[in-house]
Amino acid sequence: xxxxxxxxxxxxxxxxxxxxxxxxxxxxxxxxxxxxxxxxxxxxxxxxxxxxxxxxxxxxxxxxxxxxxxxxxxxxxxxxxxxxxxxxxxxxxxxxxxxxxxxxxxxxxxxxxxxxxxxxxxxxxxxxxxxxxxxxxxxxxxxxxxxxxxxxxxxxxxxxxxxxxxxxxxxxxxxxxxxxxxxxxxxxxxxxxxxxxxxxxxxxxxxxxxxxxxxxxxxxxxxxxxxxxxxxxxxxxxxxxxxxxxxxxxxxxxxxxxxxxxxxxxxxxxxxxxxxxxxxxxxxxxxxxxxxxxxxxxxxxxxxxxxxxxxxxxxxxxxxxxxxxxxxxxxxxxxxxxxxxxxxxxxx
Numbered sequence: 527x528x529x530x531x532x533x534x535x536x537x538x539x540x541x542x543x544x545x546x547x548x549x550x551x552x553x554x555x556x557x558x559x560x561x562x563x564x565x566x567x568x569x570x571x572x573x574x575x576x577x578x579x580x581x582x583x584x585x586x587x588x589x590x591x592x593x594x595x596x597x598x599x600x601x602x603x604x605x606x607x608x609x610x611x612x613x614x615x616x617x618x619x620x621x622x623x624x625x626x627x628x629x630x631x632x633x634x635x636x637x638x639x640x641x642x643x644x645x646x647x648x649x650x651x652x653x654x655x656x657x658x659x660x661x662x663x664x665x666x667x668x669x670x671x672x673x674x675x676x677x678x679x680x681x682x683x684x685x686x687x688x689x690x691x692x693x694x695x696x697x698x699x700x701x702x703x704x705x706x707x708x709x710x711x712x713x714x715x716x717x718x719x720x721x722x723x724x725x726x727x728x729x730x731x732x733x734x735x736x737x738x739x740x741x742x743x744x745x746x747x748x749x750x751x752x753x754x755x756x757x758x759x760x761x762x763x764x765x766x767x768x769x770x771x772x773x774x775x776x777x778x779x780x781x782x783x784x785x786x787x788x789x790x791x792x793x794x795x796x797x798x799x800x801x802x803x804x805x806x807x808x809x810x811x812x813x814x815x816x817x818x819x820x821x822x823x824x825x826x827x828x829x830x831x832x833x834x835x836x837x838x839x840x841x842x843x844x845x846x847x848x849x850x851x852x853x854x855x856x857x858x859x860x861x862x863x864x865x866x867x868x869x870x871x872x873x874x
Contacts, residue, residue, distance in 0.1 A: 553621030583626035638695035644728030661685035
C-alpha cells in the first residue's frame with residue numbers, strides 16, 4: 527500500500543513539474559511578438575535601436591533591461607509593457623542577454639553625488655552636441671530610417687522618464703568613463719576628465735528627473751483633432767469630401783469604421799472613415815522620415831451620436847514628437863494646419 531501511494535505521489539509531482547515547465551514563458555517567442563518589429567529579429571535594429579551591440583549589452587544590467595521593457599520611453603516610440611508579468615519580462619531579458627557572450631554587469635543602486643552646477647557646464651561642453659542641450663537626445667532613430675547609415679545608434683534622450691527610471695547612477699557613470707565601443711560615445715577619461723567631474727555630470731543628468739516631470743505638465747500635445755459638425759452625417763460627409771478636394775488632396779476611399787471586422791451589411795452607418803492623400807506631401811514626408819507611414823495616409827473618422835456628428839483625425843504633431851526629428855516636426859506642423867483647415871470647413 528505504501529509503495530502504491532509513493533508511486534502515485536511521485537506521478538503527481540512529475541505531472542506538476544512538467545506542467546510548470548510547459549507553462550514557463552518563452553522569451554524568444556515574446557521577444558518576436560513584442561520587440562522584433564522595432565529592434566529586429568536578430569536585435570540589430572530597425573525602427574528601434576540595435577540592442578545586440580556588444581558595447582551596449584556588456585554595459586547594461588538585467589535590471590536596466592527589465593525596467594526599460596516595463597516602463598518604455600514615455601513620449602517616444604518605445605511603449606511601456608505593463609500588461610506582461612515580471613516572469614514574462616524576465617524571460618525576454620534572458621533571451622536578449624543571449625545576444626552577448628559577456629556576463630551581465632550588476633550595479634550598485636546608490637546615488638552618485640556631485641556638483642550639479644559644474645555638471646551642467648560639463649554637459650554643455652561634452653554631451654550636448656550629441657544628446658541635445660537639455661538631454662532631449664539626437665535627431666532621428668532607426669537603422670535604415672532617419673538615422674545616418676554610418677551611425678549604429680543615435681544619442682538617446684537622457685531626460686526621458688523611462689531612461690532615468692531604468693538607469694542607475696553607477697551605470698551612467700561607467701558609460702561615461704568607458705564609453706561604448708563602435709559608437710560615437712567615447713570614454714570621458716580618455717578625453718581628460720577626472721572621476722569627480724564625471725560624478726558631476728551624472729548628478730546633473732539625474733537632475734533631469736524633476737525637470738522632465740515639469741515639462742510633461744506643460745508640454746502635452748493632444749493626440750486627436752476633434753470638430754463638431756452642424757449638419758447630419760450625409761451632409762457632413764459631402765462637405766468633408768469637398769473640403770478635402772479643395773485643399774488639393776485626393777479622396778482615396780470611404781468606408782464604415784467596422785468594415786472587415788463584422789459581417790458585410792452589419793456595419794454601423796454612423797461610424798465612417800474617409801481616407802485621403804496629397805501624394806506630393808506624402809513623398810516629401812517619406813523622404814524626411816519613412817516612419818511617417820505609421821500615421822499615413824490621411825484619414826478622418828465621422829461618428830454620429832445622439833444626432834451630433836463629430837469629425838476626428840490624428841494630430842500629426844503629437845505623432846512627430848515621438849520621433850525626435852526636427853525636419854519631420856516642421857512638416858507635421860504643416861499637416862496639422864491643413865487638417866484643421868479641412869475639418870473646420872467641413873464642420874461649418
